[in-house]
Amino acid sequence: MGFFYQVMSDYYPEYYSHFRQFKSFFHSGVSILTYHKLGPRPVRVRLKGLYVSESLFKRQLNELRQSGLPLLNLDNLSDPAKQPNNGIIVTFDDGYENVFKYGLKHLVDEKVTAIQFILADQLGQANFWDAVLGEAPERLMSESQIREWLAAGQMIGSHGLRHSMLSKLSAAEAREEIYASKAKLEDLFGVEVSHFCYPYGDWSPAVMEYVSQAGYKTACTVERGTNHPDTPRYGLKRFTVRYPTRSLKVYWRRISSWWRGKYK
Numbered sequence: 649m650g651f652f653y654q655v656m657s658d659y660y661p662e663y664y665s666h667f668r669q670f671k672s673f674f675h676s677g678v679s680i681l682t683y684h685k686l687g688p689r690p691v692r693v694r695l696k697g698l699y700v701s702e703s704l705f706k707r708q709l710n711e712l713r714q715s716g717l718p719l720l721n722l723d724n725l726s727d728p729a730k731q732p733n734n735g736i737i738v739t740f741d742d743g744y745e746n747v748f749k750y751g752l753k754h755l756v757d758e759k760v761t762a763i764q765f766i767l768a769d770q771l772g773q774a775n776f777w778d779a780v781l782g783e784a785p786e787r788l789m790s791e792s793q794i795r796e797w798l799a800a801g802q803m804i805g806s807h808g809l810r811h812s813m814l815s816k817l818s819a820a821e822a823r824e825e826i827y828a829s830k831a832k833l834e835d836l837f838g839v840e841v842s843h844f845c846y847p848y849g850d851w852s853p854a855v856m857e858y859v860s861q862a863g864y865k866t867a868c869t870v871e872r873g874t875n876h877p878d879t880p881r882y883g884l885k886r887f888t889v890r891y892p893t894r895s896l897k898v899y900w901r902r903i904s905s906w907w908r909g910k911y912k
């Protein structure tokens with residue numbers, strides 16, 4: 649069985665948009681979905697697919713709910729010995745305000761506990777790290793919006809202080825990003841911040857060690873795959889969710905007909 653999933657993992661589709669394409673993968677372990685932005689796209693956006701429309705988001709949550717797979721949260725992965733065989737976890741990177749605006753009510757309706765990875769030094773500010781690459785500016789949740797997010801039963805994790813490539817920083821700077829963001833979010837919001845997410849998915853063995861020493865229980869990467877009890881807690885795998893573009897739809901059709909032919 650293990651070997652089968654090992655082989656299968658070579659064929660994980662690149663992006664998630666509909667459940668049907670991921671059905672077999674999602675039964676093989678715990679699947680973590682990575683969202684960024686929800687709702688209408690502003691003009692001149694470069695990475696259009698990272699905006700998932702409100703209606704698609706609603707449909708996706710509904711599909712996941714209907715799938716019968718347990719809807720989990722990252723606390724369920726804190727202890728590998730207690731990790732369920734499979735299940736779905738919803739994560740959001742960067743803490744965008746549009747997730748609060750267009751997503752929160754659907755998460756509450758579908759009883760999904762999602763986590764927003766927050767930049768502790770950027771509350772209520774904008775995605776300056778994308779803007780320097782020419783990306784459209786987007787506001788990040790303010791302190792009061794994060795309080796509402798938490799009051800609605802959702803979770804927060806740390807994405808560091810300033811969206812830095814942690815492996816490129818000095819040890820002292822990397823530790824500061826990892827430790828101070830946790831302390832700051834915990835002091836401000838009065839909740840335990842147990843989960844970390846590496847900005848840009850960038851980590852090194854030393855960075856991973858700091859995350860563990862700082863007292864986080866898990867950390868998310870951008871590597872694709874499902875999570876098993878032997879998956880490193882500070883190297884959890886995820887699937888990026890995208891709004892399907894036309895070429896992506898063609899690609900899906902090709903992959904799924906190949907898959908049906910092979911594993912009928």
Ligand SMILES: [Zn+2]
Binds near residue numbers: 741847
């Ligand atoms: Zn990020």
